[in-house]
Amino acid sequence: MEKVREILREGRRVAKEDPRRVVHSFKVGLVLALVSSFYYYQPLYDSFGVNAMWAVMTVVVVFEFSVGATLGKGLNRVAATLFAGALGIGAHHLASFSGTTGEPILLAIFVFIQAALSTFVRFFPRVKARYDYSLLIFILTFALISVSGFREEQVLMLTHKRISTVIIGGLSCVLISIFVCPVWAGQDLHFLIASNIEELSFFLLDFGDKYCETVEDSDTKEVDKRKKDFGNYNSVLNSKSNEESLANFAKWEPGHGRFRFRHPWKQYLAIGGLIRQCAYRIDALNSYLNAEIQVSIGIKKKLEEPLRRMSSELGKAMKEMSISLKKMIKPSSSDLHLQNAQSTCKALTNLLKSGILKEVDPLELISLLTAISLLIDIINLTQKILESLHELASASRFKNKIEPPKPNAKSIVCGRSTKCHDDHVVTIVQDDGYNDVTSKNDNRSNEVSSHEKHEDCVHEKHEDGDTHVHSSCDSYGQTSIRVVVGCIDIRIP
């Protein structure tokens, strides 16, 4: 009983994790029940007979979770069956010239040569990656057609029936998978990459705080517990094979949603690779949170501000990239956050040059400087990810976040403590706040809807769709105000 209950719990978990799995199971059951009507329905059985089982087999083997995988397998199977069928008939004809004793020998030789050759070709890396299944079906069909031709009188008829049942089976899989609650591999890949970036952003947003959190700040055990809970990025480390198979499937998919037929799926793999490199650095960084050698509080306090800021700016840049990828809009404020991280990094190295490290114990110094070096690595990788994302955005024509400017748009500069006395609605960019920007020119009130102040950086956004003000001031005397009016981007250092 306990075992059964456990299985049921597991089942509920699997279904909850991705409810499309339940739908997929129903779809497979449905298609299989439909295809088996070839046996029950007399007119159909009259024309196909026992060959109807090829339809059943095709459905079981071809129907995969995503449209791309089903289409790929279905097309591969049909193509391989057609080609092998033709070759098989040829072999049968050739063998039949050699009399009753020669025929089986010749057929066996043909089967041997074909199977050995095809099996060898399956080892070619490029073939293995894309056409492994086709070759399997090719070997299978050739053997079956050429060999059973020895017994059946009408090989052509047999081949014809086999091929048409395979096509019927494959076609019903493809149609059901496309038109009944489709699962698109491309879309899955898109969201997988976006959520991987998000996982990293979660780590980076918190890292500064966790790293600088000293034992005094709170109860030791609680800190330890929180530090251990901190490894959600682990799934990112091992997502390579998943990404590759999704990209492989996505190539077969027709346009869907906002993805065209030849969407640049390869670019996702490039971004995924960079994300994984970043995750390796983060894994190393995480080990410094739980390392035996802890950097002493004195030096941590001195470097606390730039460290927190670098990591949180990186986190924000990642977060914004993830959101803009999810919503398929061009990333805009990521560049700003990245620039902030870079300038903080410069300030940090200046601080280090000031001789702050003179008194630090070498082992602590190693631990501290390695963490800093990893953060610098992550900045460089984030830069690369952002560049790849921009490439993807232009290749797949992501929308601009900002609407084209209106003729009477006003540019407003809001300083840190300046209120905007103006007839526009001013709201603060929330991390998830990319509500589609709509013109609200009729709503010209003085109302300031919300204000959120980040530690040392204020972001503001005009909701009327034409004017954006990003004002950021860091603690190194560098204040930059950025005004975005429509597509024009002005920076005031």
Next chain:
Amino acid sequence: MEKVREILREGRRVAKEDPRRVVHSFKVGLVLALVSSFYYYQPLYDSFGVNAMWAVMTVVVVFEFSVGATLGKGLNRVAATLFAGALGIGAHHLASFSGTTGEPILLAIFVFIQAALSTFVRFFPRVKARYDYSLLIFILTFALISVSGFREEQVLMLTHKRISTVIIGGLSCVLISIFVCPVWAGQDLHFLIASNIEELSFFLLDFGDKYCETVEDSDTKEVDKRKKDFGNYNSVLNSKSNEESLANFAKWEPGHGRFRFRHPWKQYLAIGGLIRQCAYRIDALNSYLNAEIQVSIGIKKKLEEPLRRMSSELGKAMKEMSISLKKMIKPSSSDLHLQNAQSTCKALTNLLKSGILKEVDPLELISLLTAISLLIDIINLTQKILESLHELASASRFKNKIEPPKPNAKSIVCGRSTKCHDDHVVTIVQDDGYNDVTSKNDNRSNEVSSHEKHEDCVHEKHEDGDTHVHSSCDSYGQTSIRVVVGCIDIRIP
């Protein structure tokens, strides 16, 4: 023509990379030609008829490259066919009670429920990992048996024939794969892990030299070129899925060579994971070879000796682990090399504490200390790998390198520059020199067969099989002499 020639070249490359591939292709061709004799040979055809095609299908689908994969698939297929066959007959009987109109409807419902349920169960992670193929065959066979039962009068006969042909097909695959030039997944896994350790050892053996090699030492371009050629460890980074599938296959394999049936394959995965972590560090280390910010020559010269020594001792430890794993003997001198690396590491930190870093530019300091920190990480990981290897060695009863001691064995202590005036043959441990140790007591001469002096460390080994002297002296005043007499290990600090 060019295309054909290219394919031929690729074929030659694939065959050269692993000649067993050619043999495998021949084996598949052979079995398929054999099994197709079911059609040609009248007595066999009389008893199985068209069902002979199930044997052909089973061969094509089940025959995999390694014995483990073939056995796993074959057993899964036979078990699933048996189980689904029994259930299918049950469903057919149940449905036949409900009359001619009710029967097809009831059968379709059965097929729907079974297919939907099994498809859902395939999403369970544990099932997906091990029994995915069984469930596929289960769905297939159940549908075919229960549905074709509707037309065939003798369902029992049909099922019986189907199952026996599947068993015959599966059995011939398994027998041929075991007895004709077998390819053991377990053995492949064993050597994959050993060669992965070796790849890392190559990097580490050279790293110290490459890192400390200054531009003055030789032509810049040549250094750059050599540095770039230096990434053979890349295959290690991505061998996870390969290792996992090999371990999965290896579980099915019977004892072969020096591997028992329940060889601890899981331990290989643990070692593989540690190796990969080590490879990530090495990847990071490699990036410092080509980094823009190069540590200045002055400071490099000061740290050159410990850096070179740490990395080369690590490399030697790795090399010895790889060799002892390959030969399935207990690793012995790895511990010594690792201890050397650890003591050098201590000396290095003492050197750093001496204030040597005061004048170094912070950016250079970051680069330098990160490299050192990565090396320390690698030392810790090597320690873990060595521990896992010791566990593996005791779990799978690796042989001792050293023969049991003889009653009249003498212990000899050889210092750095001391010659052994003694009636035993003294040879130096070569990196690859684990020649089986044989008693050569009759060969009591004064001959010293070879002497190889490592930079600052001398290893000596008595070839008469009872006395080993390891003498190592590092440049920090720590000299340790280790005398191994049979199984007794004496260390003289």
